Amino acid sequence: MVAIPKESWSGKINEITIGATDNEGGTRDRTVRLGGEASLPFLAFEGKVSRPAIGMEVIDRVGEDYPQIIIDEIGDIIKDPVAWADACVNLYGADFICLKLLSTNPEEANVSAEDAASLVSTVLGQVKAPLVIQGSGDYEKDARVMELCGDAAKGERCLLARAEQDSYKSIAVAATANGHAVVAFSNIDVNIAKQLNIMLTEFGVPLDHIVSDPLMAGIGFGMEYAYSAMERIKLAGLVGDKMLQSPMIADISVAWSAKEAYRADAKLGDERDRGIFWEVASALAALMAGANALIFRHPKSVAIVRKVVDELVG
Amino acid sequence: MPMTALDIFKLLPKKNCGECGVPTCLAFAMMLANKQAELTKCPYVSPEAVQQLESSASPPMRTVNVGDVEIGGETELFRHEKKFFNQTAYTFIIEDDLDDQSVVERARKLDAMKYERIGIISGVDLIAVKATGDAQRFSDVVTLVNDNSGLPLVLMSNDPKVVEAGLKIVSKAKPLIYAASANNCASMANLAQRYACPLVLYADDVDELVSLSEIAKSEGIEDIVLDLNLGAKPLGHALEWLTILRRLSVKKLFRPLGYPVMVNLDNGTDVETQAIRAVIGTLKYASLIIFSDLDAARLYPLTTLRTNIFTDPQALIQVNPGLYDIGKPNRNSPVIVTSNFSLTYFTVASDIEASKVPARLLVVDTEGLSVMTAFAADKFTPEKIAQALKESKVAEKVDHKKLIIPGMIAMLKMKLEELTGWEVIVGVKDSSALPKYLKELASG
Numbered sequence A: 001m002v003a004i005p006k007e008s009w010s011g012k013i014n015e016i017t018i019g020a021t022d023n024e025g026g027t028r029d030r031t032v033r034l035g036g037e038a039s040l041p042f043l044a045f046e047g048k049v050s051r052p053a054i055g056m057e058v059i060d061r062v063g064e065d066y067p068q069i070i071i072d073e074i075g076d077i078i079k080d081p082v083a084w085a086d087a088c089v090n091l092y093g094a095d096f097i098c099l100k101l102l103s104t105n106p107e108e109a110n111v112s113a114e115d116a117a118s119l120v121s122t123v124l125g126q127v128k129a130p131l132v133i134q135g136s137g138d139y140e141k142d143a144r145v146m147e148l149c150g151d152a153a154k155g156e157r158c159l160l161a162r163a164e165q166d167s168y169k170s171i172a173v174a175a176t177a178n179g180h181a182v183v184a185f186s187n188i189d190v191n192i193a194k195q196l197n198i199m200l201t202e203f204g205v206p207l208d209h210i211v212s213d214p215l216m217a218g219i220g221f222g223m224e225y226a227y228s229a230m231e232r233i234k235l236a237g238l239v240g241d242k243m244l245q246s247p248m249i250a251d252i253s254v255a256w257s258a259k260e261a262y263r264a265d266a267k268l269g270d271e272r273d274r275g276i277f278w279e280v281a282s283a284l285a286a287l288m289a290g291a292n293a294l295i296f297r298h299p300k301s302v303a304i305v306r307k308v309v310d311e312l313v314g
Numbered sequence B: 001m002p003m004t005a006l007d008i009f010k011l012l013p014k015k016n017c018g019e020c021g022v023p024t025c026l027a028f029a030m031m032l033a034n035k036q037a038e039l040t041k042c043p044y045v046s047p048e049a050v051q052q053l054e055s056s057a058s059p060p061m062r063t064v065n066v067g068d069v070e071i072g073g074e075t076e077l078f079r080h081e082k083k084f085f086n087q088t089a090y091t092f093i094i095e096d097d098l099d100d101q102s103v104v105e106r107a108r109k110l111d112a113m114k115y116e117r118i119g120i121i122s123g124v125d126l127i128a129v130k131a132t133g134d135a136q137r138f139s140d141v142v143t144l145v146n147d148n149s150g151l152p153l154v155l156m157s158n159d160p161k162v163v164e165a166g167l168k169i170v171s172k173a174k175p176l177i178y179a180a181s182a183n184n185c186a187s188m189a190n191l192a193q194r195y196a197c198p199l200v201l202y203a204d205d206v207d208e209l210v211s212l213s214e215i216a217k218s219e220g221i222e223d224i225v226l227d228l229n230l231g232a233k234p235l236g237h238a239l240e241w242l243t244i245l246r247r248l249s250v251k252k253l254f255r256p257l258g259y260p261v262m263v264n265l266d267n268g269t270d271v272e273t274q275a276i277r278a279v280i281g282t283l284k285y286a287s288l289i290i291f292s293d294l295d296a297a298r299l300y301p302l303t304t305l306r307t308n309i310f311t312d313p314q315a316l317i318q319v320n321p322g323l324y325d326i327g328k329p330n331r332n333s334p335v336i337v338t339s340n341f342s343l344t345y346f347t348v349a350s351d352i353e354a355s356k357v358p359a360r361l362l363v364v365d366t367e368g369l370s371v372m373t374a375f376a377a378d379k380f381t382p383e384k385i386a387q388a389l390k391e392s393k394v395a396e397k398v399d400h401k402k403l404i405i406p407g408m409i410a411m412l413k414m415k416l417e418e419l420t421g422w423e424v425i426v427g428v429k430d431s432s433a434l435p436k437y438l439k440e441l442a443s444g
């Protein structure tokens, strides 16, 4: 008999719940749990595995460079973030929504923080799945946007994105003041991921309120860097580094930033199938590297990856 | 664990006779430890020592050649620990019950299913000819496929006679024999031995696979590929076993399984399922995958993922900085700046080509970083661009002083104009918009 080589991990990934139901002081009709595993992805023979959560992006105002293929698939409701979010949950089966408030960016439409917060309230009122709220990436504006959105979503245990090395304080305050969790964003760098968790906890954000985003890159566009960074973070967490045991979130919608994913080109096959598979392959890479939550763009990718996850988790 | 020179020395005869080509046993031991010598050079080592030394001197996973395609030879579980060496070989099936015309067409089509991306050509690597009937038909189809494609072959049949009919035609090109199982192991091993070709060992159970491996080894067969029927197992199971097999070979140095592992997806599943399993197999430890079929819309992303995962994490793939002509530029052609990360260079160069506007591409030394990354890392500075501009002597080649920079680094414009005296034009953000942009620019 061949002896099966098992690793005995001393560490375990933190388990974090997003969303709060009635009896938890929120209004969600479900929660999602991220992490909690004590093994490398899907290796059930070794230890507890966890089921990754599947989310979808909803953008407050879709920009001009948004892929037409997605617009065609989702239809006119893409202009209405509330209807779009509703479809993601009730039609496409997303576990959670990632609402991206890109139009708050001062260099784009510069929508006010107040308007952003009222959108958050409406979405929360109409759509009952847990919510990730993401700013535009403009540090100063995000500080205000997160403050108001965090207030508007009080009690709902949302995930606020994203805290960075140079801008984590305002978002940390917006989160802790209202019981939300934060996404700690660290640009494909294990040391920064760790550093950021240390800074956040020192600042008062409990570890069980932090989800790491080591930055996903789609296939062909730096995936290998993201893959190895995530794999290293997961391994470090499993061998017991407390500051690298946060569950990881990966935004797979970046797969669509590679134009070759869906540019019409007969030699490369049907561009719709190709685009979807580009996103699916990027998602599977994230899963194999240890991602605990994924954010998708194409509804069909969601359906495909959900099936794969079912097969993997059993 | 590989043995140290001292460990090896302890096992040598200590005669210091010099017949191995170096003066002392210790010197020979050092060469062995560094893999600079073959143990067979010493005529006096005891058989026990040979066995001990061989098992530690040989790599954890054997590298196997199928034709000119190398598979296996892996030493790691995670690419960041060093790198993955030989990319997963993608193998497509041709069944011998197709008519001749279709065989020829399919062979040619598979041969042409390759894509050039960032200077790397990637696609179908092997063709598996699958027997459905008699030896004569198999050998005819092997001939046809061989004549119509340059890809190395896998010969698929459970019947040693059928396989031999194929071997007679192509054994020189070292096809992979698929497969020896408990029923036919002796005769398949015999074929592999006589024709000096690599052999797949197939078993549904790991202990049985180990026995097969021991039998093959005792027959003197070294070039082995393992098939644990993972293509047919539930996905989670397959992933677990791929991991277990890789750990057994590279961490436990378990010799009977120290060979590349393959996954056969030719089991009636649709292309999407095959593509998904292939993604997971490519990321996690399959050295060879057999597909019944796959369309370009899935093979192209799959090969892209494969290239990613098998790149060396220690080396940024870059192109030489300098001035590149795209098309046949004249003295009025635009001068365009980009970084020397190979992905960036090839993307931008192909987008310029697509515009049909000849241009000069000034590739700045950003140490292999993309435009945005280099900018964030302070490696795409106005000073650097100005210097590259000067060194390229492009001023002597054009009659204008206009420089187009990536839209992402618009903020460098003023400083760059100051440093160079050139007019700096901020281009589009994504180079995929360059064709339109350059055409409009050219027509004024």
Ligand code: B12
Residues within 6 Å of the ligand: A187, A188, A189, A192, A215, A216, A217, A221, A222, A223, A225, A254, A257, B316, B336, B337, B338, B339, B341, B343, B344, B347, B348, B368, B369, B370, B371, B372, B373, B374, B375, B376, B377, B404, B405, B406, B407, B408, B427, B428, B429, B430, B431, B432, B434
């Ligand atoms: C992979 C990656 C890395 C890899 C490096 C890979 C490499 N060889 O460059 C690693 C992990 C090393 C890395 C490191 C860092 N990175 Co990085 N990285 C990425 C990632 C995921 C992909 C980059 C990529 O390959 N892009 C593809 C290439 C083709 O893009 P490109 O070169 O920009 O070219 C496009 C355009 O610029 C344009 N274009 C190019 N040339 C031209 C020319 C003309 C004339 C025109 C018109 C257009 C044009 O067309 C191209 C596309 O078609 C991006 C995020 C993302 N999705 O983009 C972040 C990103 C670029 N990184 C970023 C950062 C901050 C960093 C770090 C500074 C992080 C840190 N704190 O350490 C470090 C710095 C590196 C260092 N110190 O060594 C930021 C940059 C933020 C900013 N706005 O400045 C990004 C955007 C991530 C983010 N959202 O925060 N990174």
Ligand code: SF4
Residues within 6 Å of the ligand: B012, B013, B014, B015, B016, B017, B018, B019, B020, B021, B022, B023, B024, B025, B026, B028, B041, B042, B043, B044, B045
């Ligand atoms: S041939 Fe063998 S015994 Fe002679 S010196 Fe070399 S290693 Fe020693």
